[in-house]
Amino acid sequence: MEITTRTFKSNSSRALADRELQTALKRATTAFVEKRAVALETLEDFEPLRSYCGAVKAHTLEYLDSYLEELIGSIEARGGQVHFAGDAAEVNRIVTDLAVARGVETVVKSKSMVSEEVGLNEALEEAGVTPIETDLGEYILQLDEDVPSHIIGPAVHKTKEQIVRLFHDKLGTALDADVPALTAAARRVLREGFLGADMGITGVNFAVADTGTIVLVENEGNIRISTSRPRIHLAIMGLEKVIPRIKDLPAFMTLLPRSATGQKASSYVSLITGPRRDGEPEGPEEFHLLIVDNGRSEVLADPKLRDALRCIRCGACLNACPVYQRVGGHAYGWVYSGPIGAVLDPGLLGLEATVNLPQASSLCGACGEVCPVKIPLPDLLIEHRKRAVEWGLTPRPERLALGAFAFLAGKPAVWETGTRLARRGAGLVAKDGFLVGEWLPVMRAWLRERDFPQPAAVSFRERWRRGLKDES
Amino acid sequence: MRVALFATCLADQLFPEVAVASVRLLRHLGVDVDFPDRQTCCGQPAYNAGYHREASEIAVHHLEVFEGYDYVVLPSGSCGAMVKTHYPELLSEASKHYGRARDLAQRTFELTTFITEVLGRTEIGSNLRGLKVTYHDSCHALRFMRVSQAPRTLLKVAGAELIEAPDHDVCCGFGGLFSVKMPEISAAMARGKLEGIGASRASVLTSTDAGCLMQLQGSMHRAGLEIPVKHVSELLWQGIAGV
Numbered sequence: 001m002e003i004t005t006r007t008f009k010s011n012s013s014r015a016l017a018d019r020e021l022q023t024a025l026k027r028a029t030t031a032f033v034e035k036r037a038v039a040l041e042t043l044e045d046f047e048p049l050r051s052y053c054g055a056v057k058a059h060t061l062e063y064l065d066s067y068l069e070e071l072i073g074s075i076e077a078r079g080g081q082v083h084f085a086g087d088a089a090e091v092n093r094i095v096t097d098l099a100v101a102r103g104v105e106t107v108v109k110s111k112s113m114v115s116e117e118v119g120l121n122e123a124l125e126e127a128g129v130t131p132i133e134t135d136l137g138e139y140i141l142q143l144d145e146d147v148p149s150h151i152i153g154p155a156v157h158k159t160k161e162q163i164v165r166l167f168h169d170k171l172g173t174a175l176d177a178d179v180p181a182l183t184a185a186a187r188r189v190l191r192e193g194f195l196g197a198d199m200g201i202t203g204v205n206f207a208v209a210d211t212g213t214i215v216l217v218e219n220e221g222n223i224r225i226s227t228s229r230p231r232i233h234l235a236i237m238g239l240e241k242v243i244p245r246i247k248d249l250p251a252f253m254t255l256l257p258r259s260a261t262g263q264k265a266s267s268y269v270s271l272i273t274g275p276r277r278d279g280e281p282e283g284p285e286e287f288h289l290l291i292v293d294n295g296r297s298e299v300l301a302d303p304k305l306r307d308a309l310r311c312i313r314c315g316a317c318l319n320a321c322p323v324y325q326r327v328g329g330h331a332y333g334w335v336y337s338g339p340i341g342a343v344l345d346p347g348l349l350g351l352e353a354t355v356n357l358p359q360a361s362s363l364c365g366a367c368g369e370v371c372p373v374k375i376p377l378p379d380l381l382i383e384h385r386k387r388a389v390e391w392g393l394t395p396r397p398e399r400l401a402l403g404a405f406a407f408l409a410g411k412p413a414v415w416e417t418g419t420r421l422a423r424r425g426a427g428l429v430a431k432d433g434f435l436v437g438e439w440l441p442v443m444r445a446w447l448r449e450r451d452f453p454q455p456a457a458v459s460f461r462e463r464w465r466r467g468l469k470d471e472s
Numbered sequence: 473m474r475v476a477l478f479a480t481c482l483a484d485q486l487f488p489e490v491a492v493a494s495v496r497l498l499r500h501l502g503v504d505v506d507f508p509d510r511q512t513c514c515g516q517p518a519y520n521a522g523y524h525r526e527a528s529e530i531a532v533h534h535l536e537v538f539e540g541y542d543y544v545v546l547p548s549g550s551c552g553a554m555v556k557t558h559y560p561e562l563l564s565e566a567s568k569h570y571g572r573a574r575d576l577a578q579r580t581f582e583l584t585t586f587i588t589e590v591l592g593r594t595e596i597g598s599n600l601r602g603l604k605v606t607y608h609d610s611c612h613a614l615r616f617m618r619v620s621q622a623p624r625t626l627l628k629v630a631g632a633e634l635i636e637a638p639d640h641d642v643c644c645g646f647g648g649l650f651s652v653k654m655p656e657i658s659a660a661m662a663r664g665k666l667e668g669i670g671a672s673r674a675s676v677l678t679s680t681d682a683g684c685l686m687q688l689q690g691s692m693h694r695a696g697l698e699i700p701v702k703h704v705s706e707l708l709w710q711g712i713a714g715v
Contacts, residue, residue, distance in 0.1 A: 009654070012654075012656065012657055013656055016657070016660055322642055322643045322645065322664070323654075323657055323661070326661060326664070327657060359653055359654065360654055360657065362643050362646065362650045362651075362658070363520055363611075363647055363648075364611035364642075364643035365612070365615035365616060366615070366642075368615070369615055382522065384522075385521060385522030386522040386524050387522070388522055389521070389522040389523050389524075394522070399523075402521060402523045403523075405513075405518065405526070406515070406518055406529050408512070409513045409529075409533060410512070410529055410530060412509070412511070415512045419481075419485055422485075423485060434690070434693060445653075446651065446652055446690075448656075449663075449694065450662060450687070450690040450691045450693075450694045451689075451694045452690050453486060453487075453686060455486050456485065456486060456487070456488045459485055460479045460488035460507075461479070461509050464495075465509070468492060468495060469507070472499075
């Protein structure tokens with residue numbers, strides 16, 4: 001996937017001007033937020049549960065090497081094979097080599113953000129293997145040669161009307177097709193894919209170290225088929241997806257569907273422990289787990305940013321974020337968007353290429369409040385901003401302005417004179433109580449779409465001295 | 473009880489009536505309030521933008537200005553959150569100022585919380601009967617200071633009719649420097665709030681924070697939505713002075 005994090009500002013301008021996108025985003029994020037709120041109402045112990053899940057994740061990250069070792073041992077003991085990939089190229093090489101070696105022509109894929117991260121579909125196609133996305137949202141995107149904009153609802157940036165047109169063009173459905181007709185058309189195509197595929201590739205929601213179990217959460221049943229019908233199942237996970245014990249799972253399974261889709265439980269939860277064993281009627285002959293680093297170990301080694309790896313990819317922070325709600329996921333320019341993307345992308349891609357993402361927040365704190373594993377997202381956004389300053393990545397005029405501001409704030413007499421002059425200056429470009437100096441460079445950003453009240457002629461401190469001090 | 477008013481730079485420079493009303497309210501409640509006039513800004517713009525060396529310098533100045541007061545009261549949840557949560561982080565345990573930062577954090581109170589929790593008053597002799605008010609939760613007041621009930625209680629006890637907009641707790645998009653660094657997104661966020669405010673049919677929009685009110689006022693004015701904007705201190709004082 002092409003990385004466009006550097007052009008966040010122009011990406012977001014385009015997004016704000018795109019009326020269909022605005023409609024789609026409003027519908028999707030409103031529904032997600034409302035459903036989550038309803039699902040959490042039934043949960044009395046949300047706070048202690050998220051503290052618990054956050055603590056489990058934090059603990060796991062602290063001892064990640066030993067938990068990964070335990071996971072690998074458990075999976076191998078059950079007859080599974082484990083691979084490790086350091087970067088995107090290695091992921092693609094391991095997967096395509098395996099597919100080619102096993103004579104795989106078609107792969108059915110369920111939604112996997114890490115596969116998007118490394119561009120796996122393109123690599124498979126180059127190797128002569130056909131990938132079929134089987135998550136309905138991902139299938140829509142594949143038909144339209146588009147990329148996901150949301151962790152949970154990859155196609156939330158499209159309106160139903162756009163999808164009707166797309167299905168009409170690609171699958172020949174009617175122009176007035178309703179949702180059941182559209183899903184039926186997709187199902188017909190996907191079913192053929194499932195029947196013909198030799199390999200199923202899935203992501204991983206949780207990998208349980210003590211049992212070697214891969215947990216997959218879904219609503220469409222496509223993962224269930226992808227992991228049972230083809231003769232090979234390959235699961236790909238970022239190295240942070242491990243949890244220590246199977247008995248930790250219920251807490252996560254209480255929070256994940258509620259946070260993600262506002263469901264008390266997802267329609268399907270698959271717990272997969274190794275390939276088909278002797279005497280079992282179904283399941284793949286081979287099970288492979290591919291553990292991916294791709295920049296994560298650097299985030300792990302960073303004591304401040306490490307908390308970002310707690311993420312269980314529920315998408316709640318995206319839905320709650322008023323910036324994401326306005327610009328959508330594509331504006332962020334990479335797989336992970338919204339607050340978690342603004343925190344994680346600089347860790348994985350480097351701050352230099354992503355410096356605008358942590359700036360894309362009013363620091364309203366809504367993300368931190370909904371996170372089911374208590375990632376301190378607003379603090380991490382500020383941490384990136386702090387590093388941007390320390391590494392000289394902020395614009396020179398901004399550095400000078402904030403330096404001057406800090407100097408003045410420490411010199412009350414100069415501060416008072418400076419602010420008085422600024423107020424007088426503003427008075428020269430004011431009309432009916434609001435500023436009209438849109439032509440002034442300093443005011444342009446503010447005044448393009450809103451007004452700015454005229455500063456007071458007499459400041460509070462002047463009023464205090466002129467009588468308020470001794471008023472009774 | 474020695475109480476200092478931290479007027480905040482927004483109120484000092486742009487909305488002095490907010491600070492004047494705060495002083496008069498506190499005096500009306502029997503509080504002897506002082507205004508240490510070497511105060512400037514809490515440094516939040518620098519802190520949030522990542523300029524932590526600059527923010528620390530401002531924080532140390534702020535600590536010195538408010539030394540010796542039992543309480544520091546301010547008509548803002550945002551600047552309050554800066555002092556209460558970010559000062560102790562900024563002036564970390566290794567710093568010689570850490571103890572003073574912790575101390576000031578404990579002495580600093582948002583105005584309405586000071587009235588309800590420290591003074592223990594909800595009936596303050598303010599009469600706002602018949603006034604339809606819609607209250608916007610400032611994010612920093614709500615999520616960092618946990619200020620939500622105090623302003624509502626004071627308004628309701630004064631007899632105001634509180635009409636909650638469905639998105640009363642959604643950010644207005646101000647975010648300090650965010651409003652000029654990402655102006656299009658910031659303005660779009662403000663516009664998103666106008667529907668709920670307009671539909672409330674309130675006769676006044678209020679909040680604990682002048683920053684939010686400035687952003688919403690500017691957006692409403694541009695959109696031709698004529699709903700007056702008043703800080704909660706101004707409203708409560710209006711109900712006492714009868715102006």
